[in-house]
Amino acid sequence: MKFNREYNLKEIATLIDAKFVGDENFSVLGMNEIHVVESGDIVFVDHPKYYDKALESAATIILINKEVECPKGKALLISDDPFRDFNKLTRHFRPFKHTNTSISDSAIIGKNTIIQPNCFIGNNVQIGNDCIIHSNVSIYDNTIIGNNVIISAGTILGADAFYYKKRPEGFDQLLSSGRVVVEDNVGIGALCTIDKGVTGDTTIGEGTKIDNQVHVGHDTIIGKKCLIAAQTGIAGCVIIEDEVTLWGQVGTTSGITIGSKAVVMGQTGVTKSIDGGKTYFGTPIEESREKLKQLANIKKIPQILDKLKGNEK
Secondary structure (H helix, E strand, O other), rough: OOEEEEEOOOHHHHHHHHHHHHHHHOOEEEEOOOOOOOOEEEEEEOOOOHHHHHHHHOOOOOEOOOOOOOOOEEEEEEEOOOHHHHHHHHHHHHOOOOOOEOOOOEEOOOOOOOOEOOOEEOOOOOOOOEEEEEEOOEEEOOOEOOOOOEOOOOOEEEEOOOOOEEEEEEEOOOOOOOOEEOOOOEEOOOOOOEEEOOOOOEEEHHHHHHHOOOOOOOOOOOOOOOEEOOOOOOOOOOOEEEOOEEEEOOOOOOOOOOOOOOEEEEOOOEOOOOOOOOOEEEEOOOEHHHHHHHHHHHHHHOOOOOHHHHHHH
16 A cells, blocks of 8 residues: 555554654655565564565565564664554554445546446445446445446455454454456456455456456455356455456365466365466365376276285185
């Protein structure tokens, strides 16, 4: 998430009542998660295991729970609870804004776009030309939808990320300030749920078609001209390259990449990154030809055992 103007280190430290290390006029342009940070961004880290990753990332402001040596060209914000203070910044820069209308006054809807009854269109939503938004669709704040997009009934775009920190008193949610971005010529089926990014974008690429009851987790990027069949569940921070096919009830772990033109057969668990241009099946996932050979060999085990018993006689 980029801020609406340039802030300095002292201003941000004051907002969260934190100590800082660095020039008080050090430029702060936004805040992001580790996988999408850029120069000028704040990233938070609250466990020594990840200190080096955060300090060596592209982020130039590190919100951290211990005073460490500050890398050259960067600044530190010292907090006793970086998770809490990252949420505090989210509330300040991207506060929840209630609207009393089903279609927000700040929403922009293009020419020839049809909005069916009982839809909710949130603040600062942009919908392009020639779209059809069927009944009971909810489109949360700041969602961007391109031209010629069809969204079927009951789908929800922009719900919060499933991202929690376990505390003694229960689970504390990391607030989401990102967006959903749907490019041109996308089709989204009924009862799908596409979560917004924590600080960045969850993106559905141009020409992709999504079946009914598909879930897409936060910050996932789906490429162009993909096919995703019903009841597929895609975790957060997944990269799906162009022209990938995921058949029904595929499930993925988070933070992986599925290569261009890969085909994943139904009920496969994608437990790791996979190369493009191949067909996959099974859990744990393997190339389908190899997996099918294994299954065929398993069927032969009773025959082999009978043969061994015959030889013993």
